[in-house]
Amino acid sequence: MPTLFISAGLRFFLVMFDLINEPFHIHVGDGGRKLCKYWIFADGSFELADSKGFKQRELNDIEATLTAQMALIQEMYGNYCTTNHIAINYKTKRSS
Template sequence: MSFNLFVEPSHLHIQKKKNTSKYWIFSSDDFELAENQEFTSRDLNSIETILLENNPFVLAKYEPCCHENNLKAKRKGRKPANFPRC
């Protein structure tokens, strides 16, 4: 799991070998898949279960990364349900 704090709103990357995914972290502290390369649906379900079960731990690790880099976490607000995906 890694974080990119400088350019985009709060998100994290998951990587296993050549498989990568990116999840947005919303202001409500929940996660949503933003990008996926090579993970199967089954893998993504497992990742999302782990993220949800470990939400406080993940967020507890994220915040110090921001603080250490003198950054404020930029959480995304939720899009309306009918907002088209690009």
């Protein structure tokens, strides 16, 4: 489970098995009881997929970090996929 970075005591990470079987997403956890997952879209936007234990204020802080670090996140994801021969696979946005 590669760690992309740690911010404010939270680990932003990928799960290799997930990268093979699901569109790109990032997990964020505190190493204990709190964990969430965000789908990442090719345009750099994101969507909360699941959250356990985080309060809305904490999710807002996580989302601010995702916004600030998105270029780095996408670069690291692309590099990780290329190095490990995994197809780059972003989630497709639903039509409104």
